[in-house]
Amino acid sequence: MSKTFYQQTDDILERFQLATERISTIKEDHDLPEKLQAYFNQVADFFMTVLPIMNKAADGTLFDRTITECEKDNDAVFAIYGEDTYKNSFLCPTYAVAELGQELGGPLSAIFYEMTNIIEAAFAGRLDKFTIYAELFLQVYGECQMEEEDKYRKEGILDAMYSAKHDYSQLFMSESIISMIDADYDYYRNIIMKDDLSDDRYMYKYGMYIGPNERKIAAHLRSLPHEDVVAMARTYVEGYIKGFEVTGKDITIKDTVGVHAPVGFELMTREAIRLFDEAGLASTVRFGGMTSRNLYSSVPNKQCEYDHKDDRAYYWDKGMADRMLEVLKNTFEKNKELAAVFGGPAVIETFGEKPFEPVNHDANAKYSDKQNELNVYFASQNGQITNEYIHGEERSFTIIAYPIPEIGKDFNEIFNETVAVNTMDYELYKNIQQHIIDVLDQGETVHITGRGDNHTDITVKLHHLDNPAKQTNFENCVADVNIPVGEVFTSPELEGTNGVLHVTQVYLNELGYRNLELKFEEGKIVSYTCSNFDSEEENKKYIYDNVLFKHDTLPMGEFAIGTNTRAFVMGQKYGIADKLPILIAEKTGPHFAVGDTCYSHAEDVPMYNPDGKECIARDNSCSLLRNEDISKAYFNCHTDITIPYYELGDITVHTADGRTLDVIRQGRFVIPGTEELNKVLDS
Structure with missing residues (x-):
């Protein structure tokens, strides 16, 4: 109804x-x-x-x-x-x-x-x-x-x-929450499911900016054979369902899924909603606009959004924060049955827009130090309340990405190549990545270095395996929650993780960074810089606001080795490496995430690889604080920073008995059984 x-x-x-x-x-x-x-x-x-x-x-x-x-x-x-x-x-x-x-x-x-x-x-x-x-x-x-x-x-x-x-926080906040978890609020879903998608007029009902990207992607999907669009939707839906399976979570206790989709992709989104229905999951589709996901469209002026991102500073105080948290808590409490059966988001992302490097202006609103502390408090409390009603150990997600026409003249080729990347051989990569994990699991630490202009030099400490026959440190990530295939990852021990992470150029959350450098001591960031602005003060504030999210420090929540060399070559071949979303970019080299671990709020849920071994590296000394003071355990952010293969030197495993085992030398995989990954790099 x-x-x-x-x-x-x-x-x-x-x-x-x-x-x-x-x-x-x-x-x-x-x-x-x-x-x-x-x-x-x-x-x-x-x-x-x-x-x-x-x-x-x-x-x-x-x-x-x-x-x-x-x-x-x-x-x-x-x-x-x-x-x-x-x-x-x-x-x-x-x-x-x-x-x-x-x-x-x-x-x-x-x-x-x-x-x-x-x-x-x-x-x-x-x-x-x-x-x-x-x-x-x-x-x-x-x-x-x-x-x-x-x-x-x-x-x-x-x-x-x-x-x-x-x-009016009661009206605006509660509506946002309820539209996420209650599929009966179906204004936007009805447009997708019932309108004539051959007529562009449907997209002008949303109230979002409709530009060339939205119109051209809709036209492109209409030009594809219907079975191809269905196949795209099926990859996306099956990835969501597999996400529950591989993490040992029961999808049968869930009734709803949050569909996040860009305007223009309605032909695919419609088929996905039908497939979710067949799987017993009703879809919620809520307004995102230009500043968030959900149902969203292009941002007509990113500098405008950046100029106003901290406007809350004009009225932000403890009383306002507590009022918003009160509304959040009350709304979830009144709708706790709906929240309990919400399975999490299924996200379609886009990439290909012109990379954006913001300009800082003195006139923009700025948070005080006290307000920044309040931001951290609010994010922590918000996360705790949400997790109380939408349990982290029961929910899952999936993300898949496609290019938009703004990516350039090769759009059609890039789109087709992205579809191929998103549907690569699950079994092939599962087996290749197992060879890598078998070597990594012998290690006490892993040493990663850059080459050329990249001066990364960092040692990552691994958890101790009490029973290597039944335990592993690294998850064998194929195509489920993060599509496409192509990484093995772990949550490192913080104590013993030290060194410098550096990338000459990277885009994180749609913002560009030049010569981003983070120094870690005992697994936590102790200093940081980049070369975006003339003053060191501006560079540090840029990272503090948009990478550390106003925390004084963040731990290393993940170390991973991306194995999708085909995606890497796609970025190089078409000159779009700087436009790839982190979802794909993280598969194109080793990456390090700062913030929470990949198992945030679900650390106590056993996780098993396809070979049956349990991934035991689900915690670190920060997340373990949840047993004492949950406000100190989570940071409510997780940002992946990838070193591309051409900037990568070596990845070497150091064992407790003094052996050294190479995983990568000078940007190429050297473990027997991984030769397939180098073929596309060398072709």
Whole structure:
């Protein structure tokens, strides 16, 4: 039975009409200083641009638009993100501060960014949400009219922002959680399953930016034989199901799966949802937009998203954090039966967008040290509450990735090669990787070095195997939770893991790093740097914010050897190595993850390789703290950093009795039985 989060009432309708009518007259006002009035005029113009969408959704005519009207509306509402438009608008913090000064520029730019959420509200026909944003905007306008000094105006703006976030957290947070676990909230899934996917108009119902990538990938999937699309979906669904099998988790106690998919892939997503249904799993599909996965589309301006990523700093305090955690806890408690049968996410990622290296601007919001401590606390508590209701030892996931047309002129070839990489021989790689594991399991430590410009020199300590006949340190990872095949991995002992990890260039979470260097002592990061910015202070902050996620240090949660040399060669052949997602990139060389282990929240669940041996390296000295103080055990992040084969020197196993066993020499596998991996590298 289909559900909805929202029922229109006369009160909401009246508030909506009053608020939008007042916004429509703001440009007639002349009460404020010229530049300040210009800000409110610009935001009011944005409201008036989106308002016709809201009205069409409310009266049921939005879906009657022609494709030309859809494209015109799309261009109009997302015009604020155009590079030139953005740089010269109050949506840009740098421009806003230059025009309005330090006191008002940043907060008002953050308010403008908050107002962009009316786009999603309008397309979904949500008068309630649209009205909340409209009333917040008018409240801020009123605060600026009541005060004459900027410092008092700023206080009013921040108070309004705080009150709105606090008062409406119940609506926004609970809706996000419930739409993840309850398949009866099916607005977006219905579009995927019921619309005519041969007509591009379906994708203009979402309320997301629709650009060339979305339109071209939809056209490409329509050009493929139907059986090929079904095969893609089956690989994805079977990977999810295998993820439960290989980790010894019971999928029969799960009723739902969270489908994360890019706009344009609906033909594949539809087939996947059908296959999940056949497996007894109902799919949830929730709005992601441009800043998260779930149902998502291209980001029209990544610098804008980066400029506003820390806007929460304007209102973030312990009271707000505790209010949000309270809502999280209460929502899960009221829906604990649904949470218990949620199996986890099944994710389709894309790659191929132009690599993005952000520019830091002084005008952007910045967290204080106290707020950064609060961020760590909030993430820890959030993770603990979520795991209390969606048990880590019972859930699983899968991730698969495909290129988008922006990757370049070889898109068709790259797409076909990616499909081939995603469906490589399971048995072949299982056997090859077992040869590698058999050598690694003899070791006490593993020594990894770089070559050429790469100066990696790090020793990884392995767990002791009490019974090598029945135990192993490394998981034989084929194609299940992480598609494609191609890695063996372990959670190292922290004590005894020391050295320097260096990569000349890498992209992590869609951000580029040049000469990223991390130094480890006893398994934890003790220093870090890169060469992205002119000042060392900026380089360190960049890593602190986006790799350490505001932790003072992180442990090494994983050491792995990627074996998918075909994926590596694909990256080199087409010049797309810098565009490969971490899902594929981690298979193209040894990699090290900082943060939680791969077994986070599921360390006590036995894990067995295909040969029957138990993977005993599921813990480290950090995760073991869960038995004393769970807040100190987890970091709620896991970032893989890969050394490509051409920067890799040697990987050598050192045994307790003094022997040395090479796994890789100068970027080539040397263990008997792994020769197949070198063929594609040498061809």
